[in-house]
Amino acid sequence: MSGMVVTGLGLASSLDDVVTACAAARAGINRARELAAFGAIDDDVVEVVPIAGHSCHPLTEGFQGDARRIRLGTAALGNLLAYSALQPEELSRTALFLNVGSSFLSRVGESSAGFPEGAPLESGPSSSLADALCQFGGLPIPQALRFVLRDDHHGVATVLHDACELLRRRVVERCLIGGIESFLERKTLEMLAHLRLLKTVGNPVGFMPGEAAAFFSLERAAPARQRGARIEAELVTTALSNEEMHRFSGPSHGRGLAAAMGNALEAIRDSHSGPVLVLHNLNGDPWRAMEWGTALVRLADWEMLREPRAWFPPLSFGETGAATGPLAVCMAVRAFARHYAGSPHALIAMSSYAGSKGALVLRDPRWDGLQKR
Structure with a gap:
C-alpha cells in the first residue's frame, strides 16, 4: 500500500477536537463523568448509583439516535476540513467511507434473558447517515461515492483496503475515512449492563461507555505533495x-x-x-x-x-x-x-x-x- 498518505484529521470527542484531544490523551487527561440518565444498584447502600461515561457534552446533549450521530459526525468532518485546509468545493472527487458499527452486541442482548418480548433494541444508525452528514456538513460528495460499513473496531482496516483500491484506480482524488459510535443511549446502556460489559459498582472490570466521531483523509502521495497538502x-x-x-x-x-x-x-x-x-x-x-x-x-x-x-x-x-x-x-x-x-x-x-x-x-x-x- 505504499504511496498512500494521511493528509487530514478530524475528531469530535469528550476531549474536544483532534489537536486538543490528542494532547489531552497524551497527558493522561479524561473527562469521565456520572451519567445521570442511567445507573446500577449498589448492594452496599441498596440504591441506584449513576455509572461513569465519556460524553461529548454539550455537543450531543438532548440528541438521540441518528440525530446524535449526525451531531458527532458533522463536528468531526468540520474539524477535518479546518485541519487540512480543504474547502467544500474541493470534494467533488472525494469518497466518504463511514463505519457505524455492527449489530453483534444487540443481537446477543436480544437473544439473552432480561428483555421483555415486544421491546426490541434500537436497530442502530441507518444507511442514510452518510447522506445526512453530507447534507448538514455542506459536503458535495457524490452519492455514488458514499459508503457505509457496519463493522466494529476492526472496520478501519477493511475500509482502508477498499479506499486504497479507489485511489489506485484514480476513481477519486481522496477518501475521507471514519467511524461514529455512541454507547450512551439508554437502551444501549441497559443492554451492555445486562451483558456485564459496563463498569459499574457491581462489575468493576467492565468498560466505561463513550461516544466519538473520528475521520482522516487519505490521498495518493504524489498529487498530495504537488498541491502542498499537510502530509503527516x-x-x-x-x-x-x-x-x-x-x-x-x-x-x-x-x-x-x-x-x-x-x-x-x-x-x-x-x-x-x-x-x-x-x-x-x-x-x-x-x-x-x-x-x-x-x-x-x-x-x-x-x-x-x-x-x-x-x-x-x-x-x-x-x-x-x-x-x-x-x-x-x-x-x-x-x-x-x-x-x-x-x-x-x-x-x-x-x-x-x-x-x-x-x-x-x-x-x-x-x-x-x-x-x-
Missing part, C-alpha cells in the same frame, strides 16, 4: 484476520489478534529496528485483556514488540466502538506531528467482539530528517 503519515500496510472465539463463546487465546499484528509487522520487518508505537482498544473488559496478553505472548519473538510503547484510546475516551480505529489513527498521526511517538512506525491493532481483528501500520514521513538533526 504514510500508510504502510493493513491486515485482517478472524478467529472462531467471540466475546461470549469462551476465553480468547489471542490467535486472531496475533495473526493480524504479525502480518502487518511483516511489511516493516526488514526496514525497522527497535520498538514500535502500539495502539490497541484494551478497554477494561477482562476478555479483551486476556486476548491482548496472550497475543503478546504469541508475538514474543518479534523484537519490535518486546518493549513497545502501548497506548489504549479507551483510557481517555471510553469505549467508542466503530470510531476507535480512526481515533487511534488520529492519536498516532498527532504523535508523529508533535515528535513524541518515539518510533518511526505505529502499529494500530483493533479487536472486535465478534471475532474479527484488524491491524495497520503507519510511518512518520519526517523521521529520517529528525534523526539527522
Whole structure:
C-alpha cells in the first residue's frame, strides 16, 4: 500500500477536537463523568448509583439516535476540513467511507434473558447517515461515492483496503475515512449492563461507555505533495484476520489478534529496528485483556514488540466502538506531528467482539530528517 498518505484529521470527542484531544490523551487527561440518565444498584447502600461515561457534552446533549450521530459526525468532518485546509468545493472527487458499527452486541442482548418480548433494541444508525452528514456538513460528495460499513473496531482496516483500491484506480482524488459510535443511549446502556460489559459498582472490570466521531483523509502521495497538502503519515500496510472465539463463546487465546499484528509487522520487518508505537482498544473488559496478553505472548519473538510503547484510546475516551480505529489513527498521526511517538512506525491493532481483528501500520514521513538533526 505504499504511496498512500494521511493528509487530514478530524475528531469530535469528550476531549474536544483532534489537536486538543490528542494532547489531552497524551497527558493522561479524561473527562469521565456520572451519567445521570442511567445507573446500577449498589448492594452496599441498596440504591441506584449513576455509572461513569465519556460524553461529548454539550455537543450531543438532548440528541438521540441518528440525530446524535449526525451531531458527532458533522463536528468531526468540520474539524477535518479546518485541519487540512480543504474547502467544500474541493470534494467533488472525494469518497466518504463511514463505519457505524455492527449489530453483534444487540443481537446477543436480544437473544439473552432480561428483555421483555415486544421491546426490541434500537436497530442502530441507518444507511442514510452518510447522506445526512453530507447534507448538514455542506459536503458535495457524490452519492455514488458514499459508503457505509457496519463493522466494529476492526472496520478501519477493511475500509482502508477498499479506499486504497479507489485511489489506485484514480476513481477519486481522496477518501475521507471514519467511524461514529455512541454507547450512551439508554437502551444501549441497559443492554451492555445486562451483558456485564459496563463498569459499574457491581462489575468493576467492565468498560466505561463513550461516544466519538473520528475521520482522516487519505490521498495518493504524489498529487498530495504537488498541491502542498499537510502530509503527516504514510500508510504502510493493513491486515485482517478472524478467529472462531467471540466475546461470549469462551476465553480468547489471542490467535486472531496475533495473526493480524504479525502480518502487518511483516511489511516493516526488514526496514525497522527497535520498538514500535502500539495502539490497541484494551478497554477494561477482562476478555479483551486476556486476548491482548496472550497475543503478546504469541508475538514474543518479534523484537519490535518486546518493549513497545502501548497506548489504549479507551483510557481517555471510553469505549467508542466503530470510531476507535480512526481515533487511534488520529492519536498516532498527532504523535508523529508533535515528535513524541518515539518510533518511526505505529502499529494500530483493533479487536472486535465478534471475532474479527484488524491491524495497520503507519510511518512518520519526517523521521529520517529528525534523526539527522
